[in-house]
Amino acid sequence: xxxxxxxxxxxxxxxxxxxxxxxxxxxxxxxxxxxxxxxxxxxxxxxxxxxxxxxxxxxxxxxxxxxxxxxxxxxxxxxxxxxxxxxxxxxxxxxxxxxxxxxxxxxxxxxxxxxxxxxxxxxxxxxxxxxxxxxxxxxxxxxxxxxxxxxxxxxxxxxxxxxxxxxxxxxxxxxxxxxxxxxxxxxxxxxx
Numbered sequence: 001x002x003x004x005x006x007x008x009x010x011x012x013x014x015x016x017x018x019x020x021x022x023x024x025x026x027x028x029x030x031x032x033x034x035x036x037x038x039x040x041x042x043x044x045x046x047x048x049x050x051x052x053x054x055x056x057x058x059x060x061x062x063x064x065x066x067x068x069x070x071x072x073x074x075x076x077x078x079x080x081x082x083x084x085x086x087x088x089x090x091x092x093x094x095x096x097x098x099x100x101x102x103x104x105x106x107x108x109x110x111x112x113x114x115x116x117x118x119x120x121x122x123x124x125x126x127x128x129x130x131x132x133x134x135x136x137x138x139x140x141x142x143x144x145x146x147x148x149x150x151x152x153x154x155x156x157x158x159x160x161x162x163x164x165x166x167x168x169x170x171x172x173x174x175x176x177x178x179x180x181x182x183x184x185x186x187x188x189x190x191x192x
Contacts, residue, residue, distance in 0.1 A: 011043070014064075016050035016100050018093045018122055019108035020074060023136050024051070027106065028067040052096040054109075056080050061087035062101050093118065097125045107135040116143040123159065127151045134160045 017024045031038075031046050038044045047064035057080035059065060066085070073082055081089040097105055105126040107119050116139030123133050123140045133152070135141070140148050141161040152159040 012045045012047045012064075013104060014049045014100075014102045015046050015104045015106060016052070016060075016096055016102035017048060017106045017108060018052050018096065019106075019110070020051050020053040020056050020070075020080070021108065024053075024106065024108045025071060025074065027108075028071055032068060049102050050091075050096050050100040051080055052091055052093045053080065054093075057082075057089070058091045058096060059083045059087050059089050060091055060096060060100050061085060093122060094125055097122060097131065098129050102131060104132045104134055107133055107137050107140075109137060111137050111139050113139060113142070116140055120144055120148075123148055124151060127155045127157055127159075130155055130157060132157045132160070 017027070028048060031048065035045075038046070048067050048070070049062060049064055050058070050060040051065065051070060052058040052060075056074050059070070059080045065083070065087070069083060070080060073080055083089065091099070093109065096102075105122065107122045107126070109119055109122065111119065119135065119137040119139040120143065123135070126133050127148075128151075133140075133148075140159075145161075148159045
């Protein structure tokens with residue numbers, strides 16, 4: 001969990017999803033099914049305030065979305081823009097990153113492994129707007145890791161890439177957390 005989220009309202013961490021495929025939908029399902037556990041164990045209450053997907057549409061509600069409604073819409077092949085409540089709709093990813101009240105941007109868009117786009121632009125835009133990035137997208141980490149880290153630090157936010165390594169196996173946090181100080185000489189697994 002991000003320990004230094006700078007602007008929480010009533011203890012809630014506001015999240016915007018850029019991309020709403022398998023990973024984004026899976027995250028929403030976890031936030032629904034583990035809501036009470038996450039709050040009691042970690043004091044974490046994640047609220048999805050925006051979703052922007054080039055195929056599935058976009059919706060933003062500053063007080064939080066009914067994520068079950070969002071899941072139901074996409075599972076029935078409907079656009080997120082058919083969301084029932086009075087919310088902003090049709091925003092592209094850049095506007096979503098810049099103009100929502102999200103604390104964290106989950107960058108889950110498609111990956112262009114040659115250019116890292118559009119993920120690199122998404123990350124830079126988030127950092128420049130004081131928002132943390134959590135990503136499963138390999139592009140920014142593989143092609144511009146140092147630049148991403150520097151830009152995140154400059155803007156006092158975090159660039160978290162755990163989901164890019166070994167299908168989200170907590171290798172990076174394990175090395176920096178419980179095994180800090182240990183000399184890790186190798187890690188074996190299927191890496192892509």
